[in-house]
Amino acid sequence: MGEAEKNRHNGSPDRAAQAVIYETPFDEFWRLFKRDRLAMVGLVVLVLLLFMAVAGKALTEWWVVFDPSTVNLVDKFKSPLSQVSTLVPVDTRPLLGVYILGTDELGRDVFARMLQGSFVSLSIGFIAVGISVFIGILLGGLAGYYGKLRLGIMTVDTLIMRFTDVMLCFPTFFLILTVVALLPPSIYNIMIVIGVTSWMGTARFVRAEFLALREQDFVVAAQAMGLPERRIIFLHMVPNAIAPVLVSATIGVATAILTESALSFLGFGVQPPFATWGNILSDGKGFIFDAPWLFFIPGLAILVVVLAFNLVGEGMREALNPKLRQR
Amino acid sequence: MWSYILRNLLQRLVLLFIVSVIAHGVVHLAPGEPTQVDPSNPRMKPEDIVKIRKAFHLDEPLHLQYAYWMRDLLSGELKSFKDSQPVLPKIWDRFLNSLPLFILATIIVWTLSFPTGIKAAIRRGSIYDRSTAFIAYTLISVPGFFLSYLAILWVVAVLGVPVIGMRTFGMEDAMPWFQGMDRIWHLVIPSLMSALGGIAVLSRYVRSQMLEVIGQDYVRTARAKGLPEDQVIYHHALRNALLPFVTMFGFLLPGLIGGSVIFEQIFAWPGLGRLGYDAILSRDFPVILTINFIAAALTLAGTFVSDLLYAVADPRIRLH
């Protein structure tokens, strides 16, 4: 199987033979990825963010060091790095008595809210993309592998691809907005709706990969050996088709975070008590003249994170590009 | 050829039908009904609500409601729940409002992306290439409304002129030239904002297409012949790199509806996106469904046109 994979990626057998000696595909990918400095910066940001999100969840809910829900009206609209006032009860003061990122219109600690929000925002991105990747692989795989099977008047492939076409016809953001506005607002609905409306691209290229892979020797061989189909699909074909899916998933997370912030702006985003960067931002815009940090901090945070996802995604795409690999 | 077109059209009609059925189902099965949306009306009695439901056919089964909708849509007599006005003229007015924004945004995208992308391709790996890449990624990563607010605040703080809406009010008696320029000015910021994402994506695409073509043998040959670099790039390479962009004209159409909600909301632009958004808020089902229907129809028409254009432009592709 390893041989076949190298062949496919490298195109030329000699080079593959050389490569096999000293480099696994992942090593090769990593070597190429490292060359892209922007992508590396993006990766570092993402790792930090992941750490921050987990820490945020831990420090704001399980072991409360920063309490995002404490209201201290006397300390409202404190600018970043300002000291807590003496009127605030000792047990509700922030760590070290400093509001690192200031406070909002209710005197809540913005840093604590951003920490809490990072976890929620990221989970929205990941879960929505998870759903979309799952549907995409499932439908794309079905269409690619069982495509020729006939169901009544049309083949499975036609059925699935026509359905994909139907989904592509909807104006995506308008559809998401409609559904989110009509359904009761819940964080899960938003994740599901974003996921369910964004799987079409994945499905398309998983299908294309599967169609190509079906003809590859290692799959034909596996079929000839009478391996169960489940095994062939999940152990042999999916791993070979996964690389482009990962690229689009990375960029998908970025898009999902942006979509959530856009929904928040229109008032249909995640509702309290969940804080997300999107709703901190859209709440903050009303205070832009009076407390600009409430607008800039979440806005820039979203920008940086989405940018990091996009850069990493692009870096991966480049690193997986066979034309680049030849050099 | 004709049979291909016919078959293709038929297929698309079927798709359109399925899309409309799904949309209808989604909208009607979701909670929230138009009659109850009226918060300012504490005197609405249950009897009145029953009456209104009946007037809007909301008390009938879904497939009948679908039939009513389709019948009214096709006969042009579809009425909005919100104000009982006919839906199609309403959408047409809004479409006309959105159109200048859309056209200007398209012009900005297409005029700016090509030079940027081509230059980046020629100077591959240079500071210019890398910084445009970074700027492009930044532009697609920034929430549109965040950037728009920054732009608005900057304009109002530094330039001190109005930017919201389609024109400055109170200028009705000023000279026509002033009024015309005023209208153009009001187009600038919103269309620039909605164009930024497009510039980023398209310029990257131009760059990669150019890189692809520059690596081809015939370009190498042209260079080898000793042709001037400009001629190689603009005559031999660019012509061929342009081919895929022909198809993109088809995909432009649906953009009229999709992403404009936020910008129209911020800039108080009375366009299609806002019509749709307000319809969603007030559960104005006929308007939501019709906009969705038109968007789907435009998408289908767009892909159809781009298929055709591609076939016409690229002799290697034959329709069958």
Added chain:
Amino acid sequence: MKLKTILIVAPLVVTVVLIQSYFWVPSYETQTVGNPSRVEKFIDSSIGDAKILNPIIQADSASSDITTLVFEGLLDLDENLNLRGRLATEWQVTEKAYLAVISGARFIDGTPVTAVTLEQRLRRAIASGLIPGLKDQVMGLRRVAAEERSEDISLPGKDDKAQTVKLHLRIPERIEISLRGVDQDLFEKLIPVIGAQYADSAPYDRWVEVEPNERREAVRSQFPQWVPVFEHNPIIEFKLRKGVKFHDGQEFDAGDVKFTYDAIMNPKNLSPRTSDFEPVKKIEILDPYTVRVVYKRLFSPAINAWMMGIIPEHLLNDVELKKEMERRNISPELRKTFGMRESEFSRHPVGVGPYRFVEWQSDEMIHLRRNEDYWEGAPQYKDYFYRIIPDKLTQEVEFRSGAVDRYSARPHQIARYKKDKRYQNFTSLGFGYTYIGYNNRLPLFKDPLLRKALGMAIDVREIIKYILYDEAERVTGPYPKNTQWYDQSIQPLAYDPEGAIRLLNELGWKKNADGWMEKDGKLLEFNLLTNNGNPIRKAVVTIAQNAWKKIGVKCNTQLFEWAVFLQDFINPGKFDAVVLGWSLSQDPDLFQLWHSSEAGPQKLNFVGYNSAEADELIVRIRKEYDIDKQRELTHRLHRQIANDQPYTFLFAPRATEVLDKKIVMMKKDGSYTKITPSRSGSIYYSFNKWKKLEHVPEFK
């Protein structure tokens, strides 16, 4: 190389063309340069667009902003919230009361009742002064012959389908008593003549026949409504202003008033105002400038309904609608339902108000121009633009760049505008207030003391200070604070978290190990909901949650979009507690909000408040025509509700408006003064006299 040139020149040209357009756009300072007529235009802005510009159909505030300028009612409220004549110059309230003659009943002395004897005895009693006070009140007494009529009503039948039931009513002879004013206690005063049990012997079996007869029992309880023994018919007679013209030149007269009423009651129009006019029995046109409205029963707030704009009969009657259908080529199917709602009038209204309608571009603007023939004199501003700017922040930005003349600031912004020399600002109390409503039906919230404890835990002063920047006032009860119905002497609940804990302890709630209140193994826990899109309510929710946490009450919060919020929670009554607000009027009638019969699903007493004392007061208030007595009753109702605490009453926000300082109010003699808001909080009260000056005026 042409291609290269194009690629470089095209973006440059586009950029230059776009950038140069900036130099032609006026800033705040240069508004009037080359455009002096700017000062004659007033530009207002609103978050939402109007829906339908017909005063009898509309139900949204944007539409009413416009229709109050285009249309005019018979009456309106003056600065001090008293009724003032507009299209009506004067009006008189009288009453006709009817007493049914129950043949078979007996007087107290045992003589049988007949129409003749009843009339004689009443006459004698009134003239002799046996019944004090009636002698001056009664204008006349006469017998009315018996009559018969039929009526169809629909009842809920089997399988939720409506069943139509026919009623034959044999109305007996009656005595009609004409009164100079309305007297809700008239029939009690007649007891010395007819006896206290007079109505008990009413022979409904003879008076009412039901078809089909098996539904008789189902409707028996309603018999006294159809054939009342005692009936009050209050009457309002309006004298109309002469020579008032609609914007198209047609003169306004009594026919238009009657037509407006008929249009509201026409089921085709689905008017949301039918319940305001439901008590009307009939409208009679006495002459082109006199209208008499006869009511079915005592209902003192009924007169307020006549503040509604009058619509022109000559443009909307059946003949005109038919013509419009022809002109617009409406299909036969749609003609069946074609009514005023569908008419183009709703987008091109014609009224008698100070402004004429000119143009409406949906979601962009509505343009009005002054009515030069307005009966009170043409307004100062020539044009009125109503811009629709859906975002509060961009609205402010437009205001600051001079493209909008008025901005209703949020509380935290008003301090900033107070310092700014370019603007004048107004803060005034309106008709609204915000509250936390508890679902009184739930066992948890049944006890008023628990509701009181929850209220005591919330520091409303702090909310007012920090969230509303002191642009609000504390309220204690159900009436708007700026009306006379509100009892200013009632003290608000004191902020006392310790006291709240003590009160909860007395009720059996004890703090458990985690610090939460617990009773019988159950936590004191509930959900607090509100609608999204309102930052103040959202803040109140968060503060309440935090305040209750401090006394050990666990509260979960959720925000819902308005439609979902109403449909899933408020209408079916499925909620624990909500933060909401009422925007009321100067109407003393609170029946729909607080009467126990209005506690069902879809009704406005959604918290399920149920108090026999309050019910009685509410019913008395709406029947009382004497303002002083009415005020006394409303103060009692206020106290009752404040004691029961079905809501935690929080605050009444002040409307905070900012205007360009150059706008002043013109006097008749050409001098001008500062603009002053009316007692209802509206700065628009004197809008017709507003004028924008070229310079900033100086006031001492």
